[in-house]
Amino acid sequence: MRCPFCNAPESRVVDSRTSRDGRAIRRRRECLACRERFTTYERVEEFRPMVVKKDGRREELDRRKMVEGILKACEKRPISVDQVEAFVSELEKEIQDRGDREVPSRFLGERIMARLREWDDVAYVRFASVYKQFKDLGEFMDQLQELLRRDEERGEPVEGEAHGE
Structure with a gap:
C-alpha cells in the first residue's frame, strides 16, 4: 500500500477493525518513511x-x-x-x-x-x-x-x- 503523502511503498498497520456494516475492514496505517498516518478499507471484491x-x-x-x-x-x-x-x-x-x-x-x-x-x-x-x-x-x-x-x-x-x- 503506497503512502498517499510521500508515495513510499511500505507501511505498517497500527489498528484494524471491522466496519459498522461488517462488509469491510478498516485499517489505520503508518508510513515507514514519513510517519504520516492514513486509513484504508479492505473489502471483498464483488461483481x-x-x-x-x-x-x-x-x-x-x-x-x-x-x-x-x-x-x-x-x-x-x-x-x-x-x-x-x-x-x-x-x-x-x-x-x-x-x-x-x-x-x-x-x-x-x-x-x-x-x-x-x-x-x-x-x-x-x-x-x-x-x-x-x-x-x-x-x-x-x-x-x-x-x-x-x-x-x-x-x-x-x-x-x-x-x-x-
Whole structure:
C-alpha cells in the first residue's frame, strides 16, 4: 500500500477493525518513511455491475466516484464521512441484491438525491444542480421553491424567518 503523502511503498498497520456494516475492514496505517498516518478499507471484491449513462455509455460502478460526488455536495454541511460511507455501502448492497448486470445512472442519482434530501437541503440542491443539469435559473428556482413548500407543509421555519412568529 503506497503512502498517499510521500508515495513510499511500505507501511505498517497500527489498528484494524471491522466496519459498522461488517462488509469491510478498516485499517489505520503508518508510513515507514514519513510517519504520516492514513486509513484504508479492505473489502471483498464483488461483481461490479455496469452503470448505463444518460448518453448510453456504460462504465463499471465506481464506489469512489459515488462517495466523492456525495462528499462534494456535503462540503461544509453537518454530514459525516461515516454517514456517506454507510449510505454508499447500503446502496451497493441494494444493487447487489437486485442482481442486475446493468444499472441506469438515473437509479443511482435518484437514490442519492432522496438520501441527501433527508439529510440536508443544501447538500441536496448542490447535488441536484449538477445531476439534473438545470438549463437556466428558472429551473433552479423551481427546485428551491419546491423545497420551501415542503418545509412549510412540515411546519419547519424557512431560513431567514424569525422563530415563533
